[in-house]
Amino acid sequence: MFSSLLRGSTIALRTASARSALRPVAAISRTSLVSPLRAYSTGLNRDDISARVIDVVKAFDKTTASAQVTADTHFAKDLGLDSLDTVELLVAIEEEFDVEIPDKVADEIKSVAEAVQYIASNPEAN
Amino acid sequence: MVKRLSGLQRDVLQMYRQCIRQAHKKPEANRPNFIGYIRTEFGKHRNLPRKDFSTIEHLLRVGHRRLENFSAAEVKDIH
Numbered sequence: 001m002f003s004s005l006l007r008g009s010t011i012a013l014r015t016a017s018a019r020s021a022l023r024p025v026a027a028i029s030r031t032s033l034v035s036p037l038r039a040y041s042t043g044l045n046r047d048d049i050s051a052r053v054i055d056v057v058k059a060f061d062k063t064t065a066s067a068q069v070t071a072d073t074h075f076a077k078d079l080g081l082d083s084l085d086t087v088e089l090l091v092a093i094e095e096e097f098d099v100e101i102p103d104k105v106a107d108e109i110k111s112v113a114e115a116v117q118y119i120a121s122n123p124e125a126n
Numbered sequence: 127m128v129k130r131l132s133g134l135q136r137d138v139l140q141m142y143r144q145c146i147r148q149a150h151k152k153p154e155a156n157r158p159n160f161i162g163y164i165r166t167e168f169g170k171h172r173n174l175p176r177k178d179f180s181t182i183e184h185l186l187r188v189g190h191r192r193l194e195n196f197s198a199a200e201v202k203d204i205h
Contacts, residue, residue: 083131084142084168088161091146103140107131 074111097125156203
């Protein structure tokens, strides 16, 4: 008898909490109608992109530690990377910004500046 | 000095890219093993003359098949 009483009370509790949980959800969905929750990369500014690309380049294990990486570093000329290393680096940059660079475009990217340029022009980057 | 790549060279780069992308889908702890493996496999033929078309095409075919095998989700590590 006692246990059934207990069970009854927990059910009552649960329904109460469910009701209270429902209200904020409704509130959120109403506001989301007014302003979409998803923010696209219009907010990404060029300096941020550049800083993140430079971090990825610095973290790449074939980049020589002494090399100075700046916004206009050239992968092959300044870092001594070959074409295969460049491909690897670009995949790392893809991962960082959650995009996939098409093959044709990727073949043309050979410097930090070009990578930044591509990411800035890609609306899906984040 | 913009060196234009031949179609075949571009194919090789594309396959390298596919391999690296697949490696990034593997568990993070084993990723260096995959990347190291890819580098050594491509490195074996680094000095192949660029005019040796039939060998390069053969290696591309072999590589694609191997990439398919290692792409399976069951493959978690490589030695």
